[in-house]
Amino acid sequence: MSVFLYPKTKLTRKLRPRRFKRYQSYKRFLQTEFSRLCVYCRFPDTRGPSSIYAVDHYRPKANPRFTALTNDYFNLFYCCAACNSWKGNYWPDDEKSGPYIPNPCDHEMAAHIVFDKATGEVKAMSPWGEYTRDYLHLNDRGMVEFRRTTMHAIKLCTEEEIRLSSRVTKAKTKLRRGEIDRDRYEKVMLLIESQQETNRSYLQELLGTKPLEAIPASKGGLPMFAP
Numbered sequence: 001m002s003v004f005l006y007p008k009t010k011l012t013r014k015l016r017p018r019r020f021k022r023y024q025s026y027k028r029f030l031q032t033e034f035s036r037l038c039v040y041c042r043f044p045d046t047r048g049p050s051s052i053y054a055v056d057h058y059r060p061k062a063n064p065r066f067t068a069l070t071n072d073y074f075n076l077f078y079c080c081a082a083c084n085s086w087k088g089n090y091w092p093d094d095e096k097s098g099p100y101i102p103n104p105c106d107h108e109m110a111a112h113i114v115f116d117k118a119t120g121e122v123k124a125m126s127p128w129g130e131y132t133r134d135y136l137h138l139n140d141r142g143m144v145e146f147r148r149t150t151m152h153a154i155k156l157c158t159e160e161e162i163r164l165s166s167r168v169t170k171a172k173t174k175l176r177r178g179e180i181d182r183d184r185y186e187k188v189m190l191l192i193e194s195q196q197e198t199n200r201s202y203l204q205e206l207l208g209t210k211p212l213e214a215i216p217a218s219k220g221g222l223p224m225f226a227p
């Protein structure tokens with residue numbers, strides 16, 4: 001289980017937001033579509049304010065050829081401020097050979113870049129991956145340290161979850177054997193449940209799986225899922 005693992009298959013978008021005049025209005029949809037992760041470095045927005053996440057124009061809006069795609073949902077991606085800034089207006093001069101910066105809808109990401117759990121770095125699996133790793137500074141020291149710390153914290157929280165489950169089992173056994181009365185059992189269980197809740201919340205934050213609130217109707221209506 002790792003938040004940083006790049007998908008092996010292409011992602012098909014499930015949301016069909018209505019057309020907005022401002023591309024920024026799609027951000028909330030993109031956040032849901034891409035599971036709160038920057039599509040390029042996979043850092044979750046649950047580890048900081050999502051306000052620093054941006055709407056990336058895969059085909060840059062500053063390129064006159066792509067002006068018509070400025071508000072096209074399928075050209076927009078959820079992206080952290082760092083990747084958005086490094087990527088800028090990048091588009092390959094040679095469209096046939098690239099290099100392209102892979103995105104999860106058009107490319108199998110893991111064919112180009114993979115996450116190395118042992119080092120916390122990303123490894124290039126193709127020339128495009130190599131280009132992306134360097135162009136987006138994916139192995140900058142701060143990025144690598146962040147991944148390593150996150151992985152360590154996920155491991156600790158996972159171990160804590162196992163430890164708490166084992167305490168639940170022990171408490172149940174003690175009650176069954178008459179070693180503690182129901183009153184004591186309920187107090188112990190309340191304490192464990194509260195610790196479990198806190199621990200799960202930490203894990204959701206680390207993994208980027210904290211549930212998002214539904215998109216309000218006033219912000220463009222509920223997302224319509226593709227059939």
Ligand SMILES: [Zn+2]
Nearest residue numbers: 038041080083
């Ligand atoms: Zn990023």
